[in-house]
Amino acid sequence: xxxxxxxxxxxxxxxxxxxxxxxxxxxxxxxxxxxxxxxxxxxxxxxxxxxxxxxxxxxxxxxxxxxxxxxxxxxxxxxxxxxxxxxxxxxxxxxxxxxxxxxxxxxxxxxxxxxx
Amino acid sequence: xxxxxxxxxxxxxxxxxxxxxxxxxxxxxxxxxxxxxxxxxxxxxxxxxxxxxxxxxxxxxxxxxxxxxxxxxxxxxxxxxxxxxxxxxxxxxxxxxxxxxxxxxxxxxxxxxx
Numbered sequence: 286x287x288x289x290x291x292x293x294x295x296x297x298x299x300x301x302x303x304x305x306x307x308x309x310x311x312x313x314x315x316x317x318x319x320x321x322x323x324x325x326x327x328x329x330x331x332x333x334x335x336x337x338x339x340x341x342x343x344x345x346x347x348x349x350x351x352x353x354x355x356x357x358x359x360x361x362x363x364x365x366x367x368x369x370x371x372x373x374x375x376x377x378x379x380x381x382x383x384x385x386x387x388x389x390x391x392x393x394x395x396x397x398x399x400x401x
Numbered sequence: 402x403x404x405x406x407x408x409x410x411x412x413x414x415x416x417x418x419x420x421x422x423x424x425x426x427x428x429x430x431x432x433x434x435x436x437x438x439x440x441x442x443x444x445x446x447x448x449x450x451x452x453x454x455x456x457x458x459x460x461x462x463x464x465x466x467x468x469x470x471x472x473x474x475x476x477x478x479x480x481x482x483x484x485x486x487x488x489x490x491x492x493x494x495x496x497x498x499x500x501x502x503x504x505x506x507x508x509x510x511x512x513x514x515x
Contacts, residue, residue, distance in 0.1 A: 289443075321506075329492070329506040330442070375445050387432060388457065388494060389504060391443030 287312045290374050291392035298365055306360040306395045308349075308375035315379040318342075318351050319389070320359040323372040332360075332373070365399045372396050373390050403427060407493050407505035413513045414483055421479045422510045426495030433476050433503060435468055436492040437461065444492055450476060451498070483514045 292307040320342070322334040334344030338353035347362045350397065358375060375392040406425045414420050422467040431452050434442035444498050447466070448458045452473040462468075465483075470476040474481055490511050 319503075328508045329494075331505075334503065376443070387447045387498070387502065387504070388449055389436075389444070389494075390432060390446065391502045393441070393443050 286309050287316070287377060287379060287390040289375050289377055289390055289392035291395050293295050293395075294398035295398060298368055298397070300401050301364045301400055302399075304360070304362040304365045304369075304374075304397070306373055306397070308358045308360065308376050308392060310358065310375070312356075312377055312390075314379040316379045318349070319376045319378070320347070320349055320358070321374040321376060321391075323394075325371070329374070339353075357388065365397075367399045367401055370397055370399045376401050405423070405493055405495050405505050407491075407507040407510050409510055410508060411511045411513075413515065417487060419479065420512065421468055421477055421481060422453045422491055422493075422512075424469055424493030424495075424507060425477070426475070427505055428474075430495035430497055430505070431473065431499060432496045432502075432504075433470055434494040434496070435476070436494065438490040438492055438509070439488075444488045447478075464487050480512075483512075485514045488512055488514045 288311045317336040319334045321329045322332045333344040335351035339352045344391040349358050349360045372394045374394045378391045408423045434449040435447040438444040445508050450470040465481045468478045490509040491511045493507045496502045496504045
């Protein structure tokens, strides 16, 4: 079956530090990969996505590259801000067999706290 | 506001009672998904609809759970004979068709079963 594994948190950084949150996946078929973010008190929002191998998704200074050879989709940001404090979820969607089309399989989430 | 809305936002009930949640998707989205999220975990897929047809149900969706989307617009999720283990955040999302299409999530309904 499909699964997503994220690095365990929580992650605590100082402002302007470099961020990496690791994500690896197991999937049948050819998944699309996503990072969702959940800010305190808010709902899940799509941060970025990549739909095929070697694609790079980017948004708000965050980037992630779809690596088929290592089944990974690590999230990176060169310089974090206090406002990036949130929970980050890696997810995938596949269409294996036609019945799973579009449903998301999520990782367990990584809590990021950025201090001034 | 044209986003996904859910009602109620919070529900506290006693064990054994029935509860029903509503989700209103973004109007042009024909796909609607239900997920459940427990504390410290990522959302888990429950079921999804394309228009009014329920196309997939997770094994997490026991016989006490039922979901409908009668006219292909809003959806309801009912839990009968609630148990304490049903306490969770229930999330609704909608999207256009396609594996790579973004799912837009509602704010969720937090259920507490006493």
